[in-house]
Amino acid sequence: MTKVVKFIGKDIIKENAKLAERLRRLYDETGVRVLEFLGGPGSGKTTLIERLMERLTRDYKPEEIAYIGGDVATTLDTERIARYGVRHVQINTGGTCHLEVPHVEAAIKALGGPEALRQLRVMVIENVGNIICPFNFPLGAHARIMVAGVPEGEDKFIKHPLSTRVSDIIVINKIDLAPYVGVNLDKMIQDAKKINPRAPVFLVSAKTGEGVDKLYDYLRANIIEARQPAPAPQ
Numbered sequence: 001m002t003k004v005v006k007f008i009g010k011d012i013i014k015e016n017a018k019l020a021e022r023l024r025r026l027y028d029e030t031g032v033r034v035l036e037f038l039g040g041p042g043s044g045k046t047t048l049i050e051r052l053m054e055r056l057t058r059d060y061k062p063e064e065i066a067y068i069g070g071d072v073a074t075t076l077d078t079e080r081i082a083r084y085g086v087r088h089v090q091i092n093t094g095g096t097c098h099l100e101v102p103h104v105e106a107a108i109k110a111l112g113g114p115e116a117l118r119q120l121r122v123m124v125i126e127n128v129g130n131i132i133c134p135f136n137f138p139l140g141a142h143a144r145i146m147v148a149g150v151p152e153g154e155d156k157f158i159k160h161p162l163s164t165r166v167s168d169i170i171v172i173n174k175i176d177l178a179p180y181v182g183v184n185l186d187k188m189i190q191d192a193k194k195i196n197p198r199a200p201v202f203l204v205s206a207k208t209g210e211g212v213d214k215l216y217d218y219l220r221a222n223i224i225e226a227r228q229p230a231p232a233p234q
């Protein structure tokens with residue numbers, strides 16, 4: 001009889017979740033606060049991180065800030081962020097559609113290991129552009145920030161309830177394009193809140209900068225400078 005090994009994907013997800021707890025302990029021991037950005041390709045993750053880097057480098061020294069860019073190929077995003085003078089490292093997954101804990105561990109090693117983390121106040125991880133897989137593989141971050149671009153469609157949150165549910169913060173980006181693509185922003189907000197009542201929703205345009213201050217102030221007060229550690233990754 002043919003032997004079948006089932007649920008292998010689930011085992012990988014479980015194993016990664018365990019490793020993510022180890023990463024979280026490393027972050028908490030070294031004192032770095034970690035923000036992870038997730039969302040579809042082109043949703044505006046790198047552009048939003050650029051806007052946040054402008055603000056972070058006003059409040060912190062560049063050597064207190066690090067960026068880990070996850071992508072299938074190229075160093076394009078990391079080159080964009082490197083312009084802010086912050087520590088940076090690119091991970092090329094070579095085809096895998098999401099980052100896993102060993103990718104981040106390798107990137108931390110490239111940054112200088114736990115000693116380097118001790119010098120940091122904040123580390124930003126940009127996951128591979130994909131609205132499904134990365135959400136299944138937590139990386140121990142203190143906040144997982146889902147970025148959905150308005151042109152991707154009004155129904156993004158309903159169509160991706162699991163991704164929406166595991167996110168700590170939801171960002172609706174490219175609001176400058178809402179009138180052109182005929183998207184009802186109120187409906188998007190309502191959908192997001194219905195699926196994930198615990199995540200605050202921010203409306204931004206990473207291009208014009210609208211709404212970015214509000215998001216930054218929230219991140220700074222509640223994640224980067226929070227006295228209480230954030231809840232363990234889910």
Ligand SMILES: Nc1nc2c(ncn2[C@@H]2O[C@H](COP(=O)(O)OP(=O)(O)O)[C@@H](O)[C@H]2O)c(=O)[nH]1
Pocket residue numbers: 039040041042043044045046047048077129173174175176177204205206207208
């Ligand atoms: N109109 C508009 N374009 C944006 C906005 N944010 C990003 N973009 C554009 O969307 C494209 C993809 O952005 P990028 O940040 O590279 O997306 P990523 O793949 O999620 O990192 C680029 O051409 C950006 O200039 C926005 O708020 N409004």
Ligand SMILES: [Mg+2]
Pocket residue numbers: 045046047077126
């Ligand atoms: Mg990007």
